Amino acid sequence: MEKHLLLTVSDDASSHSAVQFVGQFFSHKGVVKITLMYVAPNPEDILGTSGKTPTGEKRTEVTRQSAQYQKKGRAALERAWEKLLAAGIPPSNISTIFRFRSFNTTVKDIGQEGEKGLYDAILLGRRGISRFEEMLSDSISKQILEETLTVPIWINREIGLERFGVLLCVDGSNPSLRMADHVGFMLAEEVHPITLCHVQTKGGPDPASVFRSAQSMLEENGVDAKRIQTQVLTGSDPASAIVQETDAKRYAAVAVGSSGEEHRGLMGRFFMGSVSRSLCSQITGASLWVCK
Template identity: 40%
Template sequence: MERHLLLTMGGDGGRAWNLNFAGGFFRNKTEMRLTLFYVVQEAYCDRPGGCELSENDMRTARVQLDKAREHAIKLGFVPDNVECKAVPRQFGVVRDIVAEGHRGLYDAVVSGRRYRGFLEQLYGSSVSRGLLWEDIAFPLWICHEPDPGLSNVLLCVDGSDENLRMADHVGFMLAEETHSVTLCHFRDPAIDGFLAIEGARAALVANGVDASRVEVLSLEAHDRAASILRIADEGGYAVVAVGRRHGLPDNLMRRMFGGTVSERLHTKVDRFSLWVSK
């Protein structure tokens, strides 16, 4: 089954951490499509939404995208499945990435910490943090420099619709892979843990993940973000996946998998990659 990722590119070409993560994490690349996406900040704009790229701008973008495409092919991606796309900045880097993510119906938008750092140096803001807080309809991946010693997915389970969407996404992305998935549930009297766990398990299995690849971890935790970080580190997980809940009172959001918890995980992406679904 074809999977299509939008990878945000900066000024680092083939060294981009998001590209290296995708290349190392996925073994079955024959039906994996990549769109390498570069927003050119220096585009000439004479009005909002009316931006154009000069030949020099295009040349710079092409150099970076060509490097990234060449590296993607070295990583094992099929040449015909790697597309390069450079666009002028129209409404800001974050909003332009969001617009492309929605327009292209990608299975996920993948941002790397190296890309984030490059843009922060230029614009003084975090693109990955900006994407995290945008109203998006696609899963967002935030990648650190990949560690070949890490594998498998830690899927945090809370029974919310957002969490079930993430479970469905993880199942779809891993159906043809070998990684295992650990369902991590923090016990809470307000949540039916059995239903939360079984709902996530059913979503994984329905997408083709064999039940033998699914494990369960249920525990108490006062500080959930700290517990997730500890479990991820001790278990050597390559991915931590969460559903970011909306429409809840602020204090409850802070205690669950949204708000402060998502942000704390975001700032601590120093080994694993963070997958977030809304």
């Protein structure tokens, strides 16, 4: 079944980490459809002419800046396109979107496209990550994201070579099961093993019950039971335990759902929670998948 990914691109080389991950992770590249998206600053906003018809020198400057941003954006999209082709993604599976920013932040444009386009995931590189983190200081923007952004996000920071498998962190919550559903859908035709990981805490749920629910979700998506393993971790710092497990086993991706007390939304409570924020800032080498 086709997987449709929205991959954000910038003129900064850091955005290539998401491109690199896609090229390395998927073995069945023919079912991977990728839309590359570049969001450029809006010259009319910069020059204070938004909502007005620019005239004279301002019109000339808007035209000049628009051409400049388009040139940079098209070049960045072409570089990402070429890297995907080199990684084996069929050219017919790649499309591009260039647009000038419609909102006061690039993040909102990405989020709107992610929802409208019915993508299976939004992929961010390091620059995209910092933009999302900046949103957390804006309560209005955070509320918008909490209410509208339901597409899983793959955060790609310094992707490592020769990594394999997915560490699926589960706790029995609904967000955790939704992430299991997402992992199952994305990996049904792949060969990556999936390790169900539960960090045992005092008074927490029975790991066996948690694993049964998550495994059932994976198998419903077509994942062979032989590819599924389980791992119980302990420790006073769950995030550190997950990071250590990820590094020790060299997983390609770590998948988590916002859970526990973090039910207010993906970009709100998820990243504000101590465990989740630690994962976002500490995990390198592997892709971090998060969902609401």
